[in-house]
Amino acid sequence: MSNAVKAVKEPLFHIEKRASLPAWKAWAIRGGALLVALVVSCILSGLFLGGNPFAFFSSVFSGAFGTSTRINTLLKELSLLLCVSLAVVPAFKMKFWNLGANGQILAGCIATTACMIYLNGVVPPAVLYILMFVSAILAGAIWAVIPAIFKAIWNTNESLFTLMMNYIAEGLVAFFLTLWATDGSGTLNPIKDAMLPKIGGEDFILPLIVAIVLTAAMYIYMRFTKHGYEISVVGESENTAKYVGINVKKVVIRTLIVSGALCGLVGCLLSGAINGNISTSMHDGMGFTAIMVAWLAKFNPAIMAVMAFVVIFVERGAAFASRQMGVTNSAFPSIVTGIIFFFVIACEFFIEYKLKFRSKKKGGNE
Amino acid sequence: MEKTVALEMRKVSKYFGEVIANKDVDLTVYQGEILAILGENGSGKTTLMNMIAGIYYPDEGQVFVRGEEVLIRSPHDAFAQGIGMIHQHFKLVDVFTAAQNIVLGVNDGKKYKLSDINARVQEIADKYGFHIDPKKKIYEMSVSEKQTVEIVKVLYRGADILILDEPTAVLTPQETQKLFAVLKKMKEDGKSIIIITHKLHEVLSVSDRVAVLRKGEYIGSVETKGATELSLTEMMVGRKVELNIERSEPKDVKDRLVVTGLHCKNRDGVEMLNDVSFVARSGEILGVAGIAGSGQRELLEAIAGLQHLESGEILYHDPVSEQEVNLRDKTPLQIRELGVRLSFVPEDRLGMGLVGNMDIVDNMMLRSYRKGKSFFVDRKKPQTLAETIIEELEVATPGVHTPVRRLSGGNVQKVLVGREIAASPKVLMAAYPVRGLDINSSYTIYNLLNKQKENGVAVIFVGEDLDVLIDLCDRILVIGGGRVTGVVDARTTTKEEIGLLMTKSDSIGEIKAEEQTEGAENE
Numbered sequence: 001m002s003n004a005v006k007a008v009k010e011p012l013f014h015i016e017k018r019a020s021l022p023a024w025k026a027w028a029i030r031g032g033a034l035l036v037a038l039v040v041s042c043i044l045s046g047l048f049l050g051g052n053p054f055a056f057f058s059s060v061f062s063g064a065f066g067t068s069t070r071i072n073t074l075l076k077e078l079s080l081l082l083c084v085s086l087a088v089v090p091a092f093k094m095k096f097w098n099l100g101a102n103g104q105i106l107a108g109c110i111a112t113t114a115c116m117i118y119l120n121g122v123v124p125p126a127v128l129y130i131l132m133f134v135s136a137i138l139a140g141a142i143w144a145v146i147p148a149i150f151k152a153i154w155n156t157n158e159s160l161f162t163l164m165m166n167y168i169a170e171g172l173v174a175f176f177l178t179l180w181a182t183d184g185s186g187t188l189n190p191i192k193d194a195m196l197p198k199i200g201g202e203d204f205i206l207p208l209i210v211a212i213v214l215t216a217a218m219y220i221y222m223r224f225t226k227h228g229y230e231i232s233v234v235g236e237s238e239n240t241a242k243y244v245g246i247n248v249k250k251v252v253i254r255t256l257i258v259s260g261a262l263c264g265l266v267g268c269l270l271s272g273a274i275n276g277n278i279s280t281s282m283h284d285g286m287g288f289t290a291i292m293v294a295w296l297a298k299f300n301p302a303i304m305a306v307m308a309f310v311v312i313f314v315e316r317g318a319a320f321a322s323r324q325m326g327v328t329n330s331a332f333p334s335i336v337t338g339i340i341f342f343f344v345i346a347c348e349f350f351i352e353y354k355l356k357f358r359s360k361k362k363g364g365n366e
Numbered sequence: 367m368e369k370t371v372a373l374e375m376r377k378v379s380k381y382f383g384e385v386i387a388n389k390d391v392d393l394t395v396y397q398g399e400i401l402a403i404l405g406e407n408g409s410g411k412t413t414l415m416n417m418i419a420g421i422y423y424p425d426e427g428q429v430f431v432r433g434e435e436v437l438i439r440s441p442h443d444a445f446a447q448g449i450g451m452i453h454q455h456f457k458l459v460d461v462f463t464a465a466q467n468i469v470l471g472v473n474d475g476k477k478y479k480l481s482d483i484n485a486r487v488q489e490i491a492d493k494y495g496f497h498i499d500p501k502k503k504i505y506e507m508s509v510s511e512k513q514t515v516e517i518v519k520v521l522y523r524g525a526d527i528l529i530l531d532e533p534t535a536v537l538t539p540q541e542t543q544k545l546f547a548v549l550k551k552m553k554e555d556g557k558s559i560i561i562i563t564h565k566l567h568e569v570l571s572v573s574d575r576v577a578v579l580r581k582g583e584y585i586g587s588v589e590t591k592g593a594t595e596l597s598l599t600e601m602m603v604g605r606k607v608e609l610n611i612e613r614s615e616p617k618d619v620k621d622r623l624v625v626t627g628l629h630c631k632n633r634d635g636v637e638m639l640n641d642v643s644f645v646a647r648s649g650e651i652l653g654v655a656g657i658a659g660s661g662q663r664e665l666l667e668a669i670a671g672l673q674h675l676e677s678g679e680i681l682y683h684d685p686v687s688e689q690e691v692n693l694r695d696k697t698p699l700q701i702r703e704l705g706v707r708l709s710f711v712p713e714d715r716l717g718m719g720l721v722g723n724m725d726i727v728d729n730m731m732l733r734s735y736r737k738g739k740s741f742f743v744d745r746k747k748p749q750t751l752a753e754t755i756i757e758e759l760e761v762a763t764p765g766v767h768t769p770v771r772r773l774s775g776g777n778v779q780k781v782l783v784g785r786e787i788a789a790s791p792k793v794l795m796a797a798y799p800v801r802g803l804d805i806n807s808s809y810t811i812y813n814l815l816n817k818q819k820e821n822g823v824a825v826i827f828v829g830e831d832l833d834v835l836i837d838l839c840d841r842i843l844v845i846g847g848g849r850v851t852g853v854v855d856a857r858t859t860t861k862e863e864i865g866l867l868m869t870k871s872d873s874i875g876e877i878k879a880e881e882q883t884e885g886a887e888n889e
Contacts (some may be wrong), residue, residue, distance in 0.1 A: 227741075229728070236724065240721050243672060357424065
């Protein structure tokens with residue numbers, strides 16, 4: 001046979017599935033990936049921005065932790081992102097691809113701001129605070145339950161539906177802004193006297209407390225309750241769920257109420273505790289970043305806290321470092337963030353598989 | 367007779383993580399022979415063949431084709447060496463004709479002219495005695511016709527080493543005989559045929575030589591002439607085994623489940639059950655035989671409350687309250703709340719009966735987690751149940767918290783059957799409960815079903831191996847094309863009788879008549 005196969009050598013490498021790795025090794029690989037990513041980012045910063053690559057490295061850290069204000073901001077953003085990540089967990093665990101967390105957050109923002117505008121001074125502050133929370137939670141839940149009902153009854157595609165709901169929510173925010181911002185500027189001044197009280201005078205403490213409580217609660221909800229169990233079964237196999245008599249429609253709707261309610265709660269924190277107003281971009285894209293955090297952590301709330309930290313650390317550190325290097329646009333920090341996520345996600349491949357290279361010695365041939 | 371080596375494997379190994387799929391396998395295939403590869407499930411038969419067919423790449427070892435070392439890195443390389451594999455699951459485009467499927471992916475630089483191809487296909491078919499219509503579309507074909515297309519596809523590419531992975535699993539006894547006749551003709555033509563199977567009587571009737579694998583290792587090969595079912599089983603399992611099913615006489619037989627006039631359609635509006643009526647009795651095993659996809663699945667799912675019925679009734683006679691309950695249009699939850707003790711081992715174990723990513727404990731509580739008013743789940747009782755089942759049914763698992771998808775097929779099935787029996791059912795339905803199980807696990811399951819029967823449970827057993835159905839059941843319900851084509855006494859019936867009943871539905875009946883006239887012409 002005179003075809004090409006005859007002369008070929010063994011391929012340079014082939015891929016083999018790994019035996020299960022001990023947990024510490026897997027984490028060492030992940031940590032290593034983060035480190036390599038930072039080094040690559042430094043080299044790039046040296047190439048593109050000039051200057052000392054190691055200066056970039058250290059200013060990433062100082063940007064994240066340099067001053068107490070920076071630490072506070074880091075903790076605040078970390079808490080908010082973690083809350084949103086926890087909110088998307090039940091839906092994603094059920095394989096309901098909720099891409100509408102942004103819209104659900106905005107729904108919560110609208111409800112909170114409406115309370116602040118119309119009820120400030122009308123009801124006692126304590127009642128106002130409770131109403132802000134309750135209305136935000138309800139608004140978020142409603143925003144999430146609409147696609148859930150359509151999914152449950154008519155099996156519509158939830159990804160598209162929730163995504164579209166984001167645009168409607170943004171449109172609604174714009175509408176209310178023209179209604180509420182009477183000066184015609186399109187931006188609303190913070191309603192300082194209606195805001196939730198700042199615990200310890202800092203605005204990161206309330207979100208932090210909420211995040212800690214939610215992390216524990218979500219862990220318990222998903223692991224130890226009948227609801228959590230049903231969510232896992234529906235997510236793993238709808239056929240199994242039907243076979244054991246789980247009412248899949250009910251579970252879908254109930255779970256999205258939980259998911260949306262938590263997003264609404266984040267909206268309440270954003271409008272009521274941190275900004276005191278509302279804007280169309282107040283969600284800051286957290287609804288999408290949260291999905292990444294949840295996936296990277298494989299839906300484990302404790303690991304999600306770590307992942308949320310990594311994400312916020314990278315974003316804030318890279319942005320600060322770029323500013324230090326005299327870059328004013330957001331392109332370079334975005335590149336750095338992209339590189340780091342690429343490495344962190346790609347390293348999962350090396351945890352699952354290993355490359356086996358062609359062995360040097362050519363055995364047993366004539 | 368002088369034998370030429372067609373294919374040789376030397377010290378071939380393949381690992382999947384910690385799992386050794388094949389270890390140092392040496393295998394020789396001669397020209398013009400039918401070699402049967404025999405082994406229990408998980409013994410590495412399919413993996414080994416996939417390495418010859420270019421699906422997997424061996425981690426160690428060498429492959430020689432006609433005396434020359436070759437590297438097979440893709441199915442394309444395999445075809446270049448004249449090796450073709452017919453997989454268990456067909457890979458055909460439904461809306462194409464037979465000839466279009468056969469020529470798909472052939473890149474020989476020639477112009478594509480359908481009439482020529484049709485003629486070539488017909489030529490190959492005539493040479494070996496296939497019945498094939500090159501212009502027929504795949505979606506109009508029966509399973510056996512599709513298989514024919516797959517085989518011709520491989521021959522069209524000039525393969526002279528053919529690998530067939532469990533080709534008879536989907537065929538009736540009559541179709542199997544036809545396939546074997548074709549294989550023998552190909553052998554006479556000098557082709558080498560490797561056939562993977564675990565049906566021993568087929569090995570004995572068709573092959574020239576048998577190679578046995580056990581736990582990924584090559585045990586040896588024997589001439590089929592001198593082998594018996596028992597000697598091959600011992601090679602396969604590695605020790606002496608008893609291949610007897612103890613069938614007791616039914617005791618205290620009463621009607622438990624009376625099904626009348628079931629009609630049901632699938633999502634596309636195709637009628638899957640057509641006027642199905644039967645009675646399942648306590649203390650008896652009722653077998654259900656039929657070609658795959660004849661409505662077995664719909665029948666069991668209808669009883670379990672998972673299938674919408676157009677018409678018909680399912681009456682359950684409650685042995686405790688002496689009352690009759692109609693199960694029609696009830697959800698599984700409602701059925702349970704009515705006090706109906708119905709257990710169901712579905713065909714799709716990890717897709718329906720169990721949740722693959724959950725551990726054994728969590729799978730135990732699938733049926734029972736709702737008990738009690740608490741918001742939280744109770745994992746204590748399921749844990750005890752899991753431990754009991756692991757001990758009593760000898761489930762090989764690292765622990766109760768191992769995800770069930772990591773267990774082997776037999777152990778998965780033990781977990782599922784164990785759970786369903788633990789609910790102390792009055793009716794136990796099992797669909798293909800031994801599919802993919804090794805011999806030992808299969809007999810464990812048969813014994814469990816027998817014990818349930820002795821305890822007065824009405825057992826409904828959907829099976830594919832007619833020998834087993836005849837040995838295990840008391841009565842056998844045969845369905846074809848969604849209709850009941852007969853109910854026979856398992857103690858007096860024959861495989862041939864069931865085989866004929868299986869194909870007795872209207873449309874297939876016509877094909878049979880056609881074949882008979884053709885046969886007459888040949889004589």
